[in-house]
Amino acid sequence: MECGDGPVPYRFSSPLHRGVLRSRYKRFLADVELENGQQIIAHCPNTGPMSGVCQVGAPVYLSHHPEPKRKLAYTWEMIQVDGVWVGINTSLPNRLVDWGLERGWFPQLAGFSRRQREVTCGKSKIDFLLTGDAGSAYLEVKNTTWAVGSRALFPDTVTTRGQKHLEDLIQIRQQGQRALLLYWINRADCTEFAPGEERDPRYARLFREALQAGVEMLPYRVEVSPTGIRPLGLAKIVV
DNA sequence: GTCTGTATTTTGGAGAGGTC
């Protein structure tokens, strides 16, 4: 999968293992039947409700980490829903934003040569503090898997932590600094993004307040596949 | 520089405790 003149796609460091989702339970666990018929328990690195993407019987891909210190050797990475691969690993977007920043995935973030992770700010921690020729900016990253039609939505449940992040970013803007929120849309079938008003009305209200305050919203689309992840650019914000 | 331990992050369920 090459990407022409566009940004370099991310490739998984080792081949993923295909299977079928049998059940998901206790937030962190998933029963998966591998292609060879073996039944395994995989770690589910997404503690949210996974609205619309947790479909029993759907094809999934797992990464394999046979380190002795791990209890579960397999990690659930993606699931195929309506013919589209959806990334479910919530830790991946932060790592890939870090990775993509070095490779020019985000033209909106050009001019930031240095970055510091997990910076304490206000009531919570912000994922990145970017500094460089472009000045400085705070960047928070959110993983998005829920979609209705071609519209990606976040959050898919009440998130007080997410609300705190929005309040902190608004405060950062009020202090005259740049503040950005990058919604990592972990599926290729969405061209629009909107706050999940139905699930968290307060978050949706804060989202609009943040927009008005000048917080820069970047709903970033990626194409997820068993070989890697390819950047697709920004989705249209609908409020 | 390497190793070890601790804190933090994600969300929803379970259980405890308080109030009516």
Place this chain on the structure above:
DNA sequence: GACCTCTCCAAAATACAGAC
């Protein structure tokens, strides 16, 4: 008893501090 609020816990990755 019913309801509400609060705290703890689950697995794993990651960052960071401290010891050697």
